[in-house]
Amino acid sequence: MTSEIPFTPLPLDPADxxxxxxPDSSAQDAVPAGTVTEIEWDESSVYPGTSRTFWVYVxxxxxxxxxxxxxxxxxxxxxxDPEDDFRGAVVLDNLIHRGDLPATLxxxxxxxxxxxxxxxxxxxxxxxxxxxxxFDDRYVTFLLTEILxxxxxxxxxxxxxxxxxxxxxxxxxxARSRRPGCAPTPSVASSPSCPASRSCPVATRxxxxxxxxxxxxxxxxxxxxxxxxxxxxRRTTGSRRTCA
Numbered sequence: 471m472t473s474e475i476p477f478t479p480l481p482l483d484p485a486d487x488x489x490x491x492x493p494d495s496s497a498q499d500a501v502p503a504g505t506v507t508e509i510e511w512d513e514s515s516v517y518p519g520t521s522r523t524f525w526v527y528v529x530x531x532x533x534x535x536x537x538x539x540x541x542x543x544x545x546x547x548x549x550x551d552p553e554d555d556f557r558g559a560v561v562l563d564n565l566i567h568r569g570d571l572p573a574t575l576x577x578x579x580x581x582x583x584x585x586x587x588x589x590x591x592x593x594x595x596x597x598x599x600x601x602x603x604x605f606d607d608r609y610v611t612f613l614l615t616e617i618l619x620x621x622x623x624x625x626x627x628x629x630x631x632x633x634x635x636x637x638x639x640x641x642x643x644x645a646r647s648r649r650p651g652c653a654p655t656p657s658v659a660s661s662p663s664c665p666a667s668r669s670c671p672v673a674t675r676x677x678x679x680x681x682x683x684x685x686x687x688x689x690x691x692x693x694x695x696x697x698x699x700x701x702x703x704r705r706t707t708g709s710r711r712t713c714a
Contacts, residue, residue: 494564495557501567502530506550506559516612520582520597524705525550526621527559527576529566537626538573542613544577544602544638575627579617 481487497503505528510661512521524546532538541562543549549558565571581598603653621627628634 491555494561497552497560498564498567501563504532504559504566507624511616511620512584514612514616516608516616517582517597517601520584522580523547524577524617526578526625527562527578528625529562529575531566531573532575532625533573534626535588536573537628538575539633539635540627541574541576541635541637543576543578543636544581545598546580548639550578558559569646572633575621575625577617577621579613606621634688676695 483713501518507526507528509524509526510521513523514520514522527550529538543558548554551557552560558578562571562574562576566573567657581601583593584597
C-alpha cells in the first residue's frame with residue numbers, strides 16, 4: 471500500500487534540521503523492556519593494547535529454544551543511548567512487541583581505545599579510524615573471533631545468517647566489503663540527524679538480500695570469516711557507565 475506524505479519544504483539550512491522522533495522511539499508503558507548487559511573487553515588479540523565496551527540487548531521474549539535474530543551495530547554507545555537520537559533498545563522493544571520485527575538480540579559495539587590516547591568527550595579517537603577505515607579484514611575478524619563468540623557463549627542466536635544484520639553508518643558497509651563472501655548480507659547506513667523511528671529505515675527495518683554463507687564455510691576459507699554488526703542502557707547487568 472502506498473502512503474501519502476504531505477509536502478513540506480526543506481529548510482534552507484539542513485545542518486540545523488532535526489527529525490522529530492516517532493512513537494517507536496519512546497518507551498511505552500504496555501511494552502515489556504528487554505535487558506541490556508554491559509561487557510568490558512580489554513584482551514583483544516586482533517587489536518592488542520585496546521579496551522572497549524559493548525552492550526548486548528536481549529529482548530523480553532527471548533527464548534533460547536527458539537534463538538533470536540542478530541543485529542550488530544558499530545559506534546554502539548550512540549545507537550543505544552535512550553536519550554540520544556537512535557534509541558536502539560527502545561525501538562527494538564516496540565517493534566518486537568508489536569510483531570513488526572522478530573525477536574532480535576542486538577550487540578552494540580564501541581570502537582576500541584588505546585591507553586594514553588587523548589579522547590575528547592563526544593569525539594572520535596584514533597583507534598576508531600584504525601578499525602573502521604582500514605583496508606583490511608581485521609575488524610570483521612575481531613567481531614567473528616572475539617565479540618560474537620563471547621555473545622553466543624552467554625546467549626543463543628540463530629545460525630541462519632539470513633537473519634543477521636549489521637548497522638552503523640559507513641562502517642557496516644566497509645566491513646562487509648572486506649570479506650563479501652562471509653559477511654551478513656545487509657548493511658544499513660545512518661545519519662546523526664535521522665532518529666530511530668518508523669519513518670526512518672536506519673533501525674526499524676531489517677532487510678536481507680542474497681543468502682549468506684554459513685560460518686563453517688567461512689572457517690574453511692583461506693581468509694578468516696567475517697561479520698559486521700550497533701551507550702548507556704536503561705537496564706544493565708554488570709557495571710554502569712555514562713556514555714557521552
